[in-house]
Amino acid sequence: MIKRIRSVAFFTKRNNEESEKVSFILKSKLTKKGVEIIEFKKDAIHNTKYFSEKPLDFAIAIGGDGTTIKAFRTLPSEVPVLCVNAGGTRGILSEVSKDSINKIIEPLLNGEFFLDKRTRIIAQIGNDTTVPVLNDFVLMRSELDKTPIFTLFMNDSSLSQKMDGMIISTPTGSTGHALSNNGPIIHEQLDCILVTPIGSVNRVPSFVAPLNGIKVSVNHDTQLIMDGQMTRSIPKNHMISIKKYQDDALFIRFKMNDLRQLTKLGFT
Incomplete structure (x- = not known):
């Protein structure tokens, strides 16, 4: 498990006020904790080694499922991703909603999460x-x-x-x-x-x-x-x-939910 968070990459849904607002809040809170923020700025859809020269502890994808998918395609396989649904539609891949962002900073910094492996x-x-x-x-x-x-x-x-x-x-x-x-x-x-x-x-x-x-x-x-x-x-x-594919996608999760798919689809 990560002992100390040093750098985090951000993927934010483009031209979306809601996701940009959430992104700003999270960046501000992490920066105050001494975490370096690495902004995803270019459309590197073919470049799966975009961050390979910069060590990353994890990434945060803010938007919908499309933003999450893009993040996994761009990042090195060993980098886990926390998905925040803000500005997306269903957000089936997300772990938290925009209303929960104030509750996740301490668990992230303290390593109070687990990695959910998904086949690619x-x-x-x-x-x-x-x-x-x-x-x-x-x-x-x-x-x-x-x-x-x-x-x-x-x-x-x-x-x-x-x-x-x-x-x-x-x-x-x-x-x-x-x-x-x-x-x-x-x-x-x-x-x-x-x-x-x-x-x-x-x-x-x-x-x-x-x-x-x-x-x-x-x-x-x-x-x-x-x-x-x-x-x-x-x-x-x-x-x-x-x-x-040889490497699984790594999702950051805070709690177990074996019925995650049905829950995300609204069958609660």
Whole structure:
């Protein structure tokens, strides 16, 4: 556990008065405690080593889930993140709300928290590897007048079906695009992948697959959307290999909640 907090990185939702206000309050309180504040100022969406030359104790993401996802993509894997919902929508990934910020300074400085590990996944297309994603990869057809055939490979087995797209998500991401497409919620501590077809002609259901890597190919050009924030064009018949990323995302938590996903979705 961290013995003394020296430096903290801040990720604040842009052009949002509510998140900027919360950010200012937290920075002021931490600065008075002798903590160095490192401001996230540039859009380093491809630079996963943005802070690698500057030692960090942890980071604070203030905004919604999108701000949190961006923080994890930018920071070195060993840096844990505290997520504050301010200016976001549902804030499913957040640990505290804007109304609780005055209660978290002492626990943070005293190390009175634990780290919640979350699985991330990564995709390989040919010799190229994507950024790791916390939530999901979404494959969508590029041509709206054609329904492509998606082929899913698992070890020596394969399944081919016509559909508009496919979502491959982590348990954390099961509350995102997958849930919107009638997929199940997968407990965030499970080690697996959720596959959710989009607009399947034969109504193929969502299913849970082992986290030992799956492959997908499509007979038409597609778009690969990474965590809803980055997009890459995939030519037809290219094999996309998806597997667990070597490093988990580390969330700062103050209390245990095994029903966190349902609670965040309003099922209280």
